[in-house]
Amino acid sequence: SHLCNICLVRFLDPANGDYIGPVMVAKESRFAGEYHTQMAYHKNFMRTQDIAASFGRRFNDALDEAEKYFNAASQAFIRGLPRILFIEPMVVELIENGVEKNILIERYLVGDYKKFNSNMGF
16 A cells, blocks of 8 residues: 555634634645655545546436436436545645655545455455
């Protein structure tokens, strides 16, 4: 895996110091100190996430379109099928101890998590 140093984070309102937005997960690349290598990794991750999200939207649209070709019972079944949603990641650039870094951040998903692969295959 190319990721390590995973932690939960929150954004702060600069005006009053209150938490704003949802709890997020920050993932620092194991390529610590190599800014351009980190950024290349994050850009590739975000590109593949965007491609996967577009396939998810196409799948969801196909399910919605399919409803009109079936009777009421089948339409209800189709409406009950889960839809595919992808969280939108972001890269935050920061300076820590004089070292410029970039951290991948995405919304924290509450619930039990089951990993189905090792990120290097099954």
